Amino acid sequence: MPMPWTYRQATREWQAFLADARDEMGLVTDHTTFTAVEGVLRAFRARLTPQQAIDFAQVLPSVLRALFVARWDLSAPILPPGTREDWTAEARALRHQHNIAPENCVAATAIALRRAVLQQDLERVLAELPPFAAEFWSTPGIDPATLGPRIV
Numbered sequence: 001m002p003m004p005w006t007y008r009q010a011t012r013e014w015q016a017f018l019a020d021a022r023d024e025m026g027l028v029t030d031h032t033t034f035t036a037v038e039g040v041l042r043a044f045r046a047r048l049t050p051q052q053a054i055d056f057a058q059v060l061p062s063v064l065r066a067l068f069v070a071r072w073d074l075s076a077p078i079l080p081p082g083t084r085e086d087w088t089a090e091a092r093a094l095r096h097q098h099n100i101a102p103e104n105c106v107a108a109t110a111i112a113l114r115r116a117v118l119q120q121d122l123e124r125v126l127a128e129l130p131p132f133a134a135e136f137w138s139t140p141g142i143d144p145a146t147l148g149p150r151i152v
Contacts, residue, residue, distance in 0.1 A: 006062040014063035016150050017116045024108030025101070036101035039091030040109040041068045044136055046079045046090070052129050059121040064113075081132035110137045114147040 006013060022033040045053050045068060053072075057065045084106055092101045102108070114122065114137070126134045139147065 010062045013061040013116060017061065017064060017112050020112035020115050020150075021109055024111050025105055027100070027102070032100050035095055035099050036091060036105045037109050037112075038067060038070075039094035039099065039101055040087070040106050042094060043087040043090040043106070044133075045069075045072065046076065047081055047132065048129065049078060050074055055128060056125050056133075059117050059125050060113075061116050064116065081130065084135075087136060106136065107139065110139050111142060111147070113137060114139055114142075115150050117149060119144075119148055 018030050018033055018037070021037050022028075022030065025033060025036060027033045027036065041064075044056075048056065053069070057068050060068055087106050088101075088103060091105050092099055094101075122137070126137060
């Protein structure tokens with residue numbers, strides 16, 4: 001079997017994702033974008049069982065997948081679904097002393113994610129997760145034709 005694309009092109013995929021997230025959030029640096037994205041991923045992961053989280057991670061590009069599972073405390077209780085306001089507050093609380101994640105960090109990360117993965121794979125895994133997952137990664141008001149992987 002040939003090497004999967006996501007491993008061969010990991011840097012290109014990650015840089016494209018980070019640029020999309022940075023642009024959507026209106027941030028200036030990759031550092032601030034990284035912290036915002038990490039906070040969003042942690043907020044989502046905190047609401048999933050380990051199996052659900054691993055199932056979701058399978059559709060992510062390799063670097064994003066690694067970030068999604070990094071520093072995961074499996075003994076932490078699973079949080080209730082919550083709301084976009086809860087998810088945003090949690091994302092902004094990560095490393096709060098230098099986190100400048102904007103109010104749209106969840107929506108912006110969802111847009112960047114949808115530009116980084118195959119839509120049918122994402123929709124399939126979201127359909128298998130708790131109902132809040134589809135809302136978490138929704139992109140209302142965004143033309144679906146502008147979404148989908150930029151690096152293929």
